[in-house]
Amino acid sequence: MSAADVVSAVLLLAGAGFCAVGALGMLRFPDLLTRLHAATKPQTIGLLLVLAGLAPRTGSVSSATPLLLVAVFQLITAPVTAQTIAGAAYRSGVVDPATLTLDETGRTT
Template identity: 55%
Template sequence: MNTGTVLDWLGAVALVAGALLSLVAGIGVLRFPDVLDRMHAATKPQVLGVLLLLVGLALRLRTPTDLGMILLVGVFQLATAPVAAQMIGRAAYRSGRVDRDLLDVDELADPGR
């Protein structure tokens, strides 16, 4: 087997693994009971799934222009997903949609509580 064929197979494996992780993330968002669990499912496996998809694309396409765009998409995904999760968590906490009894540490609580 030549190098191109091996890279194509590795790309296919990464694409399938990324698609499965994204599917699991979507199912988690639908099935988990509260906001914090859904937020976890929407960020961690989904980001890893997208990164695996991007690696699979990079292994399959292999042109400098495509690799640059894939790198930009990956960096943007890594930069925005944690910020979005933080904002969702804070909004849920402030609107009262978080069961505070389930929290180990409540750093956002008023000091008087």
């Protein structure tokens, strides 16, 4: 077993662990905003770790390039999507403003 195999195995297991923790957070957290946090942060880190674990296994840089593109698009789209969903939920009244620690929208209830 080579060093690259060990590094890949560790990164893949760590990525799977982060994804599992994110899924557990989706089940356990009580409201939309905390579930949204669990759906974006650990899942993004988990996917990045899985992609980093796959990269040494591809064998060439040209084969690993699509993995880099997936990572970049994940880093761009996940925060934007989470922000958009949270904003829409807040504006539609799904989120109770009284539960927020800090409400920077400037609205008064």
